[in-house]
């Protein structure tokens with residue numbers, strides 16, 4: 114069936130459902146209630162990922178765009194897969210955009226039942242592997258003695274590609290671990306008022322190594338002369354590390370000009386970062402804005418700039434120079450909402466750009482925000498780029514147009530786990546994995562814990578299953594993209610306040626999440642990549658605290674897990690055993706629970 118016919122058919126179904134007043138529960142959309150992905154076909158060939166965002170963002174926060182391109186030429190193949198943060202946005206997009214005309218072409222928009230997303234590390238490591246394939250590693254190091262008989266390539270050009278995969282300025286980083294912690298009262302050049310906010314309002318008495326290192330390169334002798342890329346473990350205090358120098362430089366001159374922009378990948382993280390700026394900068398007279406889709410576009414915009422006709426705006430009787438001027442000094446934004454507002458915000462005074470969780474934000478699907486911001490700024494932007502697993506892909510870093518960059522890293526390894534994290538593996542047969550999880554949760558008692566699964570569907574299923582176990586007398590809730598943003602924020606709030614103990618979660622939502630008192634992380638599904646392990650495990654053992662990360666696996670997964678841990682320099686992963694009597698005692702409950710859930 115050709116695309117216009119398919120479009121017509123879906124439109125007919127919608128029209129018939131509307132005529133029969135069929136409610137949400139019985140609509141054809143319910144078949145796709147577990148997927149927030151949509152397919153878009155017939156896209157004009159000139160459009161890029163960035164052009165698609167504003168079209169589809171009308172119906173919700175777009176969290177993933179995969180515009181399929183020809184591998185050889187890089188040209189668009191005219192179709193894409195998009196994911197929304199909230200599944201209901203997918204229904205709205207299908208209903209409203211299917212059959213719409215975009216630059217003269219009729220686009221087809223439909224649900225996708227099961228979309229297999231490529232994981233972040235996947236693309237980068239696979240590209241490097243492809244480049245290195247067939248190249249003699251010993252020859253690269255100048256150590257191959259096999260000469261012409263060597264079965265691997267000694268092609269100088271191919272070898273160079275691999276060697277230069279790491280940019281020259283990244284090869285010799287400033288070692289953050291060598292910076293000692295510093296009492297707030299002895300931080301050089303820190304203004305007294307900032308010191309007292311830190312000590313009295315926030316209860317912070319000393320700066321962590323990454324904070325000291327960044328201070329030196331910004332306020333200290335470095336004086337923001339170079340753009341900074343930081344690779345520092347989860348929970349090491351990166352947020353305050355970039356917030357401090359920005360606030361120090363801005364607070365003596367507050368009001369009316371947007372001068373710092375912080376971009377983070379998710380709404381929950383944006384809220385968390387804003388809270389830190391609120392605590393640090395608001396008492397000093399700076400105003401902090403949020404563009405993360407918490408309210409309607411207009412409402413959000415009116416909190417960021419003066420709009421004509423506003424109650425608290427300038428006198429409407431004359432054309433005020435204040436209209437469209439910024440109400441905030443610092444803006445924390447997600448890429449989607451930033452693109453929505455960017456043409457109305459004046460970026461000409463922007464001096465600082467922070468890209469937090471950079472490896473995630475530099476992926477193709479997010480990139481359109483970056484060239485837009487860089488194009489609209491006028492003077493040199495001081496950039497701070499951070500992650501616990503910072504990308505070393507020259508192609509991605511090139512997008513940032515870095516000025517004389519300096520790399521700060523905690524040690525030599527790309528992946529590093531928190532200092533006081535204990536890692537355990539729990540080996541069991543696949544079919545009894547839920548039993549082992551229940552037994553483990555029982556043994557952890559009332560301690561706050563996050564359980565990670567591989568997908569939103571398994572998160573939902575597992576949460577349901579655990580809640581049916583009467584013996585587990587602990588509160589368990591689900592946190593995933595399937596839930597509406599309001600529900601998710603409420604769930605995180607309750608978890609923070611300790612109103613329930615176990616949060617079952619999928620990966621996408623937890624980047625950077627900082628919840629006090631999380632003592633345990635459980636990988637119910639073993640992560641496929643070290644990077645995923647690092648970010649999951651990093652929800653515990655934060656800010657110098659202790660924590661434990663348990664990974665459940667079957668015997669045949671042990672080898673893969675060992676390799677994964679080796680990349681994070683974590684060889685001492687102990688085996689955790691659960692008494693077999695405990696498992697046996699749970700068997701009969703498990704059988705009735707599985708029947709209930711299915």
Ligand SMILES: Nc1ncnc2c1ncn2[C@@H]1O[C@H](COP(=O)(O)OP(=O)(O)OP(=O)(O)O)[C@@H](O)[C@H]1O
Pocket residue numbers: 317318319320321324345346347348349350351352353500501624625626627651655656
């Ligand atoms: N100097 C400090 N003294 C005490 N606590 C601190 C200090 N700096 C940061 N913290 C606390 O450490 C925790 C982790 O900080 P933050 O969220 O910035 O880590 P991060 O490095 O960004 O982690 P991730 O990579 O997971 O995002 C937070 O709860 C924060 O309040």
